[in-house]
Amino acid sequence: MSSLLIDNIAELTTNDPELGPGVGGRVHDAAVVVEADRIAWVGPASKAPQADTRYDAGGRALLPGWVDSHTHMVFAGDRGAEFEARMAGTAYAAGGINVTVAATREASDESLYQNLVRLTNEARRDGTTTIETKTGYGLTTEDEVRSARIAARVVDAVTFLGAHVVPNGTSPDAYLDLVTGPMLDAVAPHVSAVDVFCEQGAFDEAASRRVLETARSRGLATRVHGNQLGHGPGVQLAVKYGSLSVDHLGFLSPADIAALAESPTVATVLPACDLSTRMPFAPARDLLDAGATLAIASNCNPGTSFTNSMAFCVATAVLQMRLTVEEAVRAATLGGATALGMHRDGWVDPRGNAQPRVGMVAPGARADLHLIDAPSASHLAYRPGMRLTRAVWIAGREFGQ
Numbered sequence: 319m320s321s322l323l324i325d326n327i328a329e330l331t332t333n334d335p336e337l338g339p340g341v342g343g344r345v346h347d348a349a350v351v352v353e354a355d356r357i358a359w360v361g362p363a364s365k366a367p368q369a370d371t372r373y374d375a376g377g378r379a380l381l382p383g384w385v386d387s388h389t390h391m392v393f394a395g396d397r398g399a400e401f402e403a404r405m406a407g408t409a410y411a412a413g414g415i416n417v418t419v420a421a422t423r424e425a426s427d428e429s430l431y432q433n434l435v436r437l438t439n440e441a442r443r444d445g446t447t448t449i450e451t452k453t454g455y456g457l458t459t460e461d462e463v464r465s466a467r468i469a470a471r472v473v474d475a476v477t478f479l480g481a482h483v484v485p486n487g488t489s490p491d492a493y494l495d496l497v498t499g500p501m502l503d504a505v506a507p508h509v510s511a512v513d514v515f516c517e518q519g520a521f522d523e524a525a526s527r528r529v530l531e532t533a534r535s536r537g538l539a540t541r542v543h544g545n546q547l548g549h550g551p552g553v554q555l556a557v558k559y560g561s562l563s564v565d566h567l568g569f570l571s572p573a574d575i576a577a578l579a580e581s582p583t584v585a586t587v588l589p590a591c592d593l594s595t596r597m598p599f600a601p602a603r604d605l606l607d608a609g610a611t612l613a614i615a616s617n618c619n620p621g622t623s624f625t626n627s628m629a630f631c632v633a634t635a636v637l638q639m640r641l642t643v644e645e646a647v648r649a650a651t652l653g654g655a656t657a658l659g660m661h662r663d664g665w666v667d668p669r670g671n672a673q674p675r676v677g678m679v680a681p682g683a684r685a686d687l688h689l690i691d692a693p694s695a696s697h698l699a700y701r702p703g704m705r706l707t708r709a710v711w712i713a714g715r716e717f718g719q
């Protein structure tokens with residue numbers, strides 16, 4: 319088994335309190351040894367063991383790769399005109415999803431696959447080493463299974479979002495029966511979780527409850543799109559049903575924040591989406607101060623957030639949501655891993671391979687690393703909009719820049 323020593327690291331973010339102080343577990347003048355797909359050793363460069371090969375980090379900062387725990391990247395078509403209208407004053411509404419549904423149904427398998435590969439390559443080049451994506455632009459049994467199968471070839475986690483919106487020309491009751499019945503049966507073998515868009519114009523409290531209850535009764539993990547466009551029951555349902563995460567969170571009551579603070583359900587904020595829809599920023603500061611586990615994700619999709627730049631999301635979370643750099647980096651790495659249940663060893667990827675934990679740089683973790691062209695992680699927010707990625711390793715292999 320060949321080993322790689324990365325040394326001359328000015329600042330290493332480990333996210334491991336046993337390795338360094340603060341929420342980032344930072345180590346200065348550090349080195350890391352990678353063996354095959356895992357981290358074998360982490361510590362001060364002066365104590366680093368020998369390895370087969372050496373990479374000189376050149377006094378730069380090394381971080382865990384980004385874990386993007388919320389995207390919708392199996393789609394076709396473009397909604398630039400809708401975005402332009404929104405910037406001219408038209409409010410975002412859930413109904414826009416059906417525009418992408420129509421284009422996605424029309425697209426060939428190959429073009430959906432190629433679009434997903436293009437988007438995931440963009441993300442990986444920019445330091446994202448773990449990617450979740452959702453179905454939800456097919457909304458027939460055949461199109462949802464197709465989306466899940468295509469996603470399973472490319473990403474690390476696939477979530478079934480048949481309950482995204484009621485497709486045009488279908489009755490809400492009939493669709494709910496389908497999405498909690500035959501459609502779920504057909505898609506379940508290809509996904510690791512079920513999501514529901516609990517919002518006005520999508521699925522109300524009773525319908526969302528039924529989606530979550532059915533998924534739970536089948537032993538599937540759940541997630542919720544909640545409290546995006548207004549106050550609503552999304553957070554409370556996610557907590558009640560033990561969902562892995564509830565995502566968006568622009569409109570939270572004190573009781574919602576308290577519920578998340580006391581629950582293992584991860585609060586996932588989506589700063590690029592808040593910006594791109596001109597909605598209020600989710601109260602990430604309040605959530606952290608209350609004690610909730612926080613994740614930051616891109617929500618890359620053609621309607622509300624057409625970016626997969628986690629660095630942009632982190633910069634926005636620092637500059638606009640009042641997080642410290644360490645907090646934002648942790649939320650975009652270990653926070654995302656927790657939201658996906660990948661912060662522990664042994665999670666199974668869509669190809670059926672058991673994987674080591676992600677989201678930290680610690681012995682035994684997957685060797686997912688992101689070297690930036692800066693002496694410290696602070697530059698991610700200090701130099702907003704700059705592409706700082708210098709090198710990326712995914713499971714120990716360097717990803718081409």
Ligand SMILES: N=CN[C@@H](CCC(=O)O)C(=O)O
Nearest residue numbers: 414415515543619620621622
């Ligand atoms: N909110 C629901 N789904 C996506 C938007 C999908 C779309 O508009 O196409 C989201 O997370 O923002």
Ligand SMILES: [Zn+2]
Nearest residue numbers: 388390543617
């Ligand atoms: Zn989403």
